[in-house]
Amino acid sequence: MNTKTLIKLYDKCYWNPQTQTVIEDNCSVVLTASMTKLLAILIDHHDKPVSSVDIFFHIWDDYDKEFSPKNIRNLISNLRKKMPSLVINNYYGGRYVLKKYRDNLPDITDYVLEILDQAKNGITITDPNLPDNPIIFVNEAFTELFGYTSEEVIGLNCRFLHGEDRDQLSLKEIQIAVKEERDITATLRNYTKNGELIYNELTISPIFDKKTEKLKYLLGVQKNMTAVQKLIQQIKRML
Ligand SMILES: Cc1cc2nc3c(=O)[nH]c(=O)nc-3n(C[C@H](O)[C@H](O)[C@H](O)COP(=O)(O)O)c2cc1C
Structure with missing residues (x-):
């Protein structure tokens, strides 16, 4: 051809x-x-x-x-x-x-991609078999929440979302969980493209290849908990 x-x-x-x-x-x-x-x-x-x-x-x-x-x-x-x-x-x-996702995710059906794109929470897929575990997919809710386009973030490690704010206990826990290939949920302080603070309840799940049982992707779900966190802080101040 x-x-x-x-x-x-x-x-x-x-x-x-x-x-x-x-x-x-x-x-x-x-x-x-x-x-x-x-x-x-x-x-x-x-x-x-x-x-x-x-x-x-x-x-x-x-x-x-x-x-x-x-x-x-x-x-x-x-x-x-x-x-x-x-x-x-x-x-x-x-x-x-x-959409151009086909090249990044040849083994995920378009139907699944459409479902991920329509989800209300942010979703990221990273490839742990590439150097520094880069993002290979983000859904619409992610780009809306953080203000970046998918082109701007594909290829980066997700750590740019907390940037210099690395003094967070959860980061160490996430690092260990990723290394040990297990699920984790933790809340992080993250920042939008405009620098706005977001409390991100992040859940990371490893996805294994059915045949080889090797780690294939890491799926991250980002839930915006900013309003809840602000409320908690207000209540704490009142007590
Ligand atoms: C699938 C996935 C999604 C992630 N999403 C976020 C995120 O939304 N915000 C963030 O600050 N870190 C996120 N991380 C965590 C960072 O990529 C990184 O694992 C963390 O900073 C700890 O590793 P480090 O010490 O090498 O930076 C995510 C990681 C994975 C694997």
Whole structure:
């Protein structure tokens, strides 16, 4: 397969804009002209939320009123049916974005990724088999809570969230639990991109490979406990 003229959508899946086909595992699917145009726009805006209104104006001149928001919804739904592995996330207000997680997490299904992305608490997945255990996935709640984009944090160790505030007993406990490959829950003082203090109730769980039983990923769940901590401190001051 000559992959030069093809655009990689995700692992083993390529798109040929000339022939309007998507080739996955050597099977090809022909897209309609409208789907092809829409896919091209989504790829152009890769990893950036694209509102249906943006899409509408982007193509207004060329295609007149072909893409109404209702049409876009139908096209997206048809694209999803034709390519179930394609990750097109739908945000509130009709925003669509193609996600690049495939390269980082080839063995986690898109369905699971969508569930993680819709969770209310922050979620991080790190790869303990890479140097310094870097982040390979963060969900939307994480980026909203801390104010960083996923591009800014993927590849970093999570310790940047407490930064210089390292005089915290829980950090040693977390370090030992990670080393011993066991679950831990601890509350940490963390800081948003704007420097705002957040009390983060962090739970880390090791995920083992079923076949080899070796540690594969570390899953972190970040719960914002700032309001509760402030209340506790107020009560303590009153007593
Ligand atoms: C999956 C996972 C999620 C983590 N999430 C956070 C976090 O949200 N905030 C934080 O301050 N540290 C977090 N950590 C902890 C740091 O990455 C690191 O393990 C901790 O600082 C202790 O190690 P160190 O002494 O090498 O820095 C997380 C660790 C893992 C494995």
